[in-house]
Amino acid sequence: MVEPRTNHKRQTTNNKQQRTKDKGQVLDVTQHSPKDPLLEAHPKETSSKGIATHSSSLAQWVHNTLGQEGVRLKIRLRGNNLHILCESDQDLEAQQIVSRLIKALKGQQGEAKLPLELANPIHEITLYGRTLGKERPDWIKQIKLKLKENAQVSETSDPEATDGSATNHDLGGEEESIPDSESPETIASYLQEPLQTLGVSVTVITQNLPEVSAEQAAEVTEQQTTDKSQPSSVNQRLWVICNSDYSPDSSLLTDLVIEQLRNLRLSGFRDAAICSQVSGEAALEWMLRVDLTPPEVMLKDWAHWGDVQAIAWMLNQTLASQGMLVRAVQKESTLHLFCSVLVAQKKVTPKQETAVKLIQPLLESLAPQGIQGATIYGVESDHNSLAPEQEKLAWIDWLNLPAAENQSLANSAYDLAQQGNQDALTFLLERLLNPDLERRLATGGIQVKIRRKQNLLHVMSEAPVCPPQAQVGSPVARFIRELAISEIVGVRVYGRRAGATSPSWNHGVNFVHRSRQVPETAPEFAPSDAYLHELVA
Known part of the structure; x- marks a missing residue:
C-alpha cells in the first residue's frame, strides 16, 4: 500500500414488527439499510393462513427463481410492491439476476408462477444488490408488471425493467419516484405510500411563519441564519399530520416519514413538523420538528470544517x-x-490531468478549515481483491489550498474550539454524535446547540427521537473536558426531542470544585422553534 508522502512545502426504521389491517405482511426493504426483521427466502412450511401463507409462498418462489450458492435472499412486501434484497460477500451482477427474474416472470408455468392475490396483486418488483457489510445497495433495479385484463391469479405480461441504480455515494436512489412539485397534495401523496398499509392517512399543510426578530436571530446558529441555501425569504413550515383510528408507535412513523421528507429535497421550507392525531380527538398524540436542510448542504458544511x-x-x-x-x-x-479507477483493471490508473482538473476546483471551493495542501496519488488498485488492498503508485501531484494563504482558515476546527469558537465546537460535537455520515444525511441526525453562561457551557442535543443520555451525556462532557477551554469550569448537557421546549434529561459535570450559592438555571434553547406550537387552523 502506498504510504502518504510528506511534501517539502507543507505538512437506519426502528426494529419493531409492523402491524396492519390489510392482508399481506409489510415486508419492506428500504434503499438505505434494511433494518427490520426480513422474511428469509428459503423453503419452509407453515400451517398459518392468510398473511403467513402468502408470504411463505412468495419466499419459496423467490428462492426457486433466484437462489444460488453464496447469495442470501430476503423479501418484503409493501402494498403492491415486492422488494427483494440479494446479499453476497462478492459483487453481484445486476443484469444476470434481472434476466433470471424476467425469464421466470415470462414463463409463468405450473409451480414456477409468481403467487399473487386478486385483492392485492403485485405491480412492481424492486431488486437490490448489496455486498455483505455495506450499509447501502450497490445497485437497484425495478421491474414493472402489467396484469392482463380479466386474467387469473399469477398471470402477468410484459415485465419492464428500469434502472434505479444506487452507489455508496448516491444521496438518493429513488429519483424516479420522487415528485417534482412541492404542492401539499403532491407531497401528501408521496408520503402516503409507505403508510397506507398501516391504516394511516396523511394531510399536508403549509404555514407562513413570522419573520425572525433581531433578538431571535442573535440566538440562532450561524448555519440557520447565514446559509446561502436557506435564504431569509424561506419562511414556510410544512405540517405533516398523520391521522389514524389508533395510536401508532411514534418511532414507527417518524423513521418512515422523515426519510421520505428528506428524499424530496424541499427547498421552499424552513423545516417540517410531523404530528399524529387519532380520529375524533382534538388533541395531538405527539409532535416533532424535522430539519429539512438538504444532504448536499450538510455535506458541504462538514467538508468546509x-x-x-x-x-x-x-x-x-x-x-x-x-x-x-x-x-x-x-x-x-x-x-x-x-x-x-472505479472499476478495477490491471495496469490501469486514472489520468492525472483529468483527476486534478476535477479535484482542484472542488477543494478550492470547499476551502477546508485547517487543511493547507493536498497530495494526489494516482494508483492502480484492485477493489475486488479479497486479499489486503495493494496499490501501485503511477503519479503524484500537489495542490495548495486556501488555508495556506488565508490566516482565518489556517487553524483546524479542534484548535478553534479550544479557543472558545462555538461554531467549531458545534461541528465537532455533531460529528462526535453522528459517526454514521450516511445515516445523518438520511435523517438529519442529532443536532447540537451551545450556550455559554458565565463559566459553564450548556449543550442541548436534539433529534426526531430524543437522543439517549448514555450516548450523549458522558461523551460530550468528556470531549469538552479534553478541550480545556479557557475559563470553562463545567458543562451541562441536555437531550430532547426536536420541537420540544424542555429537555427530557440533563447531565452535569464540574471540572473543578464549585461552590453554588443559588440554584442553576438552564439557558433558553427555544428560539429556532419559536412558532412550533402554533398549528394552522
Whole structure:
C-alpha cells in the first residue's frame, strides 16, 4: 500500500414488527439499510393462513427463481410492491439476476408462477444488490408488471425493467419516484405510500411563519441564519399530520416519514413538523420538528470544517462520472488523496490531468478549515481483491489550498474550539454524535446547540427521537473536558426531542470544585422553534 508522502512545502426504521389491517405482511426493504426483521427466502412450511401463507409462498418462489450458492435472499412486501434484497460477500451482477427474474416472470408455468392475490396483486418488483457489510445497495433495479385484463391469479405480461441504480455515494436512489412539485397534495401523496398499509392517512399543510426578530436571530446558529441555501425569504413550515383510528408507535412513523421528507429535497421550507392525531380527538398524540436542510448542504458544511469523510464523499460524487474513486487520509495539515479507477483493471490508473482538473476546483471551493495542501496519488488498485488492498503508485501531484494563504482558515476546527469558537465546537460535537455520515444525511441526525453562561457551557442535543443520555451525556462532557477551554469550569448537557421546549434529561459535570450559592438555571434553547406550537387552523 502506498504510504502518504510528506511534501517539502507543507505538512437506519426502528426494529419493531409492523402491524396492519390489510392482508399481506409489510415486508419492506428500504434503499438505505434494511433494518427490520426480513422474511428469509428459503423453503419452509407453515400451517398459518392468510398473511403467513402468502408470504411463505412468495419466499419459496423467490428462492426457486433466484437462489444460488453464496447469495442470501430476503423479501418484503409493501402494498403492491415486492422488494427483494440479494446479499453476497462478492459483487453481484445486476443484469444476470434481472434476466433470471424476467425469464421466470415470462414463463409463468405450473409451480414456477409468481403467487399473487386478486385483492392485492403485485405491480412492481424492486431488486437490490448489496455486498455483505455495506450499509447501502450497490445497485437497484425495478421491474414493472402489467396484469392482463380479466386474467387469473399469477398471470402477468410484459415485465419492464428500469434502472434505479444506487452507489455508496448516491444521496438518493429513488429519483424516479420522487415528485417534482412541492404542492401539499403532491407531497401528501408521496408520503402516503409507505403508510397506507398501516391504516394511516396523511394531510399536508403549509404555514407562513413570522419573520425572525433581531433578538431571535442573535440566538440562532450561524448555519440557520447565514446559509446561502436557506435564504431569509424561506419562511414556510410544512405540517405533516398523520391521522389514524389508533395510536401508532411514534418511532414507527417518524423513521418512515422523515426519510421520505428528506428524499424530496424541499427547498421552499424552513423545516417540517410531523404530528399524529387519532380520529375524533382534538388533541395531538405527539409532535416533532424535522430539519429539512438538504444532504448536499450538510455535506458541504462538514467538508468546509475539514471533515475528511465528507470531503471524500463529495469528491467521489464528482469523480464517479469519469469512472474514478478516491480514498482520503489526513496527516497534520495535508490531505492525501489516493485516486484509482472505479472499476478495477490491471495496469490501469486514472489520468492525472483529468483527476486534478476535477479535484482542484472542488477543494478550492470547499476551502477546508485547517487543511493547507493536498497530495494526489494516482494508483492502480484492485477493489475486488479479497486479499489486503495493494496499490501501485503511477503519479503524484500537489495542490495548495486556501488555508495556506488565508490566516482565518489556517487553524483546524479542534484548535478553534479550544479557543472558545462555538461554531467549531458545534461541528465537532455533531460529528462526535453522528459517526454514521450516511445515516445523518438520511435523517438529519442529532443536532447540537451551545450556550455559554458565565463559566459553564450548556449543550442541548436534539433529534426526531430524543437522543439517549448514555450516548450523549458522558461523551460530550468528556470531549469538552479534553478541550480545556479557557475559563470553562463545567458543562451541562441536555437531550430532547426536536420541537420540544424542555429537555427530557440533563447531565452535569464540574471540572473543578464549585461552590453554588443559588440554584442553576438552564439557558433558553427555544428560539429556532419559536412558532412550533402554533398549528394552522
